[in-house]
Amino acid sequence: MTGNAALAFSRVGHAFLGRSLFEDFDLTLEKGEAVALLGPSGSGKTTLLQIAAGIVEPVKGRVTRGYARQAVVFQEPRLLPWMTLTDNIAYGLAARGESRAARRATAERLALSVGLEEGDFEKYPAELSGGMRQRANVARALAVDPDMLFLDEPFSATDVGLRRHLQDLLIAAAREKGFAVLLVTHDLSEAVRVADRIVVLSGRDGRIAASRTLAGRPGERSERAIFEQVEAWSDDPLFAELFSATERLR
Amino acid sequence: MSQVLAGLGWTGRYLWAGWAGLAGIFCFLAGWQAGHEIYGSFILPSPAETAAAIGALMARADFWTVVRESAGRALSGFAIAAVIGTASGLVAGYSFAAMRLMKPLVTVMLGVPPIGWIVLALIWFGSSGGTAVLTVVIASAPLSFAGALEGVAKRDRQLDVMAQSFGASWLYRLRTITLPHVLSYLFPAWTTTAGSAWKVTVMAELLSNSGGIGGELATARALFDIPLVTAWLAVTVILALATDYGVLHVVREAAERWRSAGLPWGVKR
Numbered sequence: 001m002t003g004n005a006a007l008a009f010s011r012v013g014h015a016f017l018g019r020s021l022f023e024d025f026d027l028t029l030e031k032g033e034a035v036a037l038l039g040p041s042g043s044g045k046t047t048l049l050q051i052a053a054g055i056v057e058p059v060k061g062r063v064t065r066g067y068a069r070q071a072v073v074f075q076e077p078r079l080l081p082w083m084t085l086t087d088n089i090a091y092g093l094a095a096r097g098e099s100r101a102a103r104r105a106t107a108e109r110l111a112l113s114v115g116l117e118e119g120d121f122e123k124y125p126a127e128l129s130g131g132m133r134q135r136a137n138v139a140r141a142l143a144v145d146p147d148m149l150f151l152d153e154p155f156s157a158t159d160v161g162l163r164r165h166l167q168d169l170l171i172a173a174a175r176e177k178g179f180a181v182l183l184v185t186h187d188l189s190e191a192v193r194v195a196d197r198i199v200v201l202s203g204r205d206g207r208i209a210a211s212r213t214l215a216g217r218p219g220e221r222s223e224r225a226i227f228e229q230v231e232a233w234s235d236d237p238l239f240a241e242l243f244s245a246t247e248r249l250r
Numbered sequence: 251m252s253q254v255l256a257g258l259g260w261t262g263r264y265l266w267a268g269w270a271g272l273a274g275i276f277c278f279l280a281g282w283q284a285g286h287e288i289y290g291s292f293i294l295p296s297p298a299e300t301a302a303a304i305g306a307l308m309a310r311a312d313f314w315t316v317v318r319e320s321a322g323r324a325l326s327g328f329a330i331a332a333v334i335g336t337a338s339g340l341v342a343g344y345s346f347a348a349m350r351l352m353k354p355l356v357t358v359m360l361g362v363p364p365i366g367w368i369v370l371a372l373i374w375f376g377s378s379g380g381t382a383v384l385t386v387v388i389a390s391a392p393l394s395f396a397g398a399l400e401g402v403a404k405r406d407r408q409l410d411v412m413a414q415s416f417g418a419s420w421l422y423r424l425r426t427i428t429l430p431h432v433l434s435y436l437f438p439a440w441t442t443t444a445g446s447a448w449k450v451t452v453m454a455e456l457l458s459n460s461g462g463i464g465g466e467l468a469t470a471r472a473l474f475d476i477p478l479v480t481a482w483l484a485v486t487v488i489l490a491l492a493t494d495y496g497v498l499h500v501v502r503e504a505a506e507r508w509r510s511a512g513l514p515w516g517v518k519r
Contacts, residue, residue: 053415072415078408082430082508091426095418122253124511144416 005066006031006148006180007052012061014047021047022206024061027199031066031147034174034181034218036191039201040242045184046152048201052182053150067148067180071141075153077133079125079140086111086121088136092144103143110139114169131162138166142173149174151183155190167194171219192229194218203242210238264503271495295477303481320462321489323379324451327386328444328493334387335394336436340428342395343402356392364389368454375458382454382462389450390443397439401432430505437502441494448490 006029013023021044029035037045050056052063053072079088086107093103114135125133141149155163171194174181185191191198202209233239279297286296307313342349367388371381405428413423455464463482470478
């Protein structure tokens with residue numbers, strides 16, 4: 001691992017109930033780089049993210065982390081139902097022992113920045129809509145000021161407008177703060193929009209089937225360029241083989 | 251301002267819910283009155299006679315001393331049982347080995363009838379308050395144990411993973427994720443055991459001749475003063491209800507305010 005790497009998998013292997021998900025997986029993320037992991041269902045994308053975030057211990061190999069603070073945006077919001085919105089957003093800060101006043105100020109600032117309103121601060125998750133909970137999920141991750149952000153299909157259940165809004169927000173935050181991003185997604189257009197590099201996993205043995213660096217920087221690509229990139233990837237025979245028609249429709 | 255209004259709304263809803271409870275109590279009083287009219291005062295004194303006897307009791311100089319004595323035993327037994335039962339239930343929930351170790355003990359505690367423990371406690375403690383306290387602890391602890399064990403086992407693992415991803419310590423996760431979840435399993439156990447703590451205390455006092463409400467009941471029985479018997483029984487029930495609705499329900503409503511938060515106004519739980 002080079003001194004500039006945020007995260008490095010080296011010869012990582014994992015199995016679940018005797019079935020090998022992947023073997024000898026190698027991948028390095030540079031500091032400030034956004035990598036999208038794309039792959040068909042069951043290719044082990046989420047497991048790789050969990051291994052990277054230290055949630056799952058790999059069966060073999062090792063993960064080297066060159067960052068100080070991490071945060072994960074999960075597919076489901078995973079808010080604590082008994083905590084108010086601001087307490088939920090401040091959860092990571094409270095876990096590392098920040099003072100109540102400081103974490104409240106950060107939580108309120110981030111809540112407003114993701115499009116939540118002051119009147120929502122004292123609401124419990126049950127009082128919030130699905131979109132608001134997902135905004136809180138993103139705010140909670142950004143609150144800890146991470147230098148490595150893991151995104152596990154974070155916007156798959158959100159409507160198109162909110163998805164774009166949260167994607168733009170994350171891109172802007174990543175550019176401003178310079179944190180590295182590992183995004184797991186099914187959505188090719190999301191990968192092209194958010195990432196510097198796309199890594200495609202093979203569905204059979206979890207090996208890397210393709211890895212390509214995209215032209216331009218996230219946030220600077222035009223809609224036309226994104227569309228053309230998605231088109232080019234979709235027409236690639238390798239891609240067509242990996243993703244069945246149903247996968248592509250997702 | 252909105253917080254004050256929310257607080258007032260919550261208090262109003264809590265008090266309004268009391269009407270349903272009162273209606274149940276009045277139905278019971280009506281049945282009691284009917285029984286009195288069939289069997290007469292010697293077998294079953296009327297609610298009014300009982301109320302008069304309670305009035306006379308409260309005028310007695312030692313009334314509050316007697317109540318305090320029983321209350322001390324019932325509540326300390328309940329508190330000790332809640333702490334021991336909950337703590338061991340939490341340990342058993344996290345540790346499979348501890349669960350395998352403790353479950354047979356709990357089965358033994360549940361299997362031996364409270365009267366059996368009273369006899370044993372009488373031998374160990376004699377005619378002292380210890381007999382009542384021990385019996386309450388043994389009768390109540392298994393329920394808290396089972397509640398805590400079930401609560402830990404059914405906790406949301408995804409929330410735990412979320413907390414781990416933020417580097418939350420085990421203790422912090424216990425406090426913010428497991429305990430609030432376990433509380434919803436503990437409150438039903440605690441309301442049941444708070445009620446039975448009073449019953450078991452009075453029974454143990456009566457059998458061990460160790461004063462308190464049970465001791466007063468024994469005296470009233472010896473004197474064939476039936477209104478006095480029903481008066482003391484009514485006092486015990488009132489105290490048990492006060493513990494349940496005056497303390498535990500209030501704590502539960504406050505601790506689990508989030509549960510009703512998502513319900514629109516007027517939706518019943």
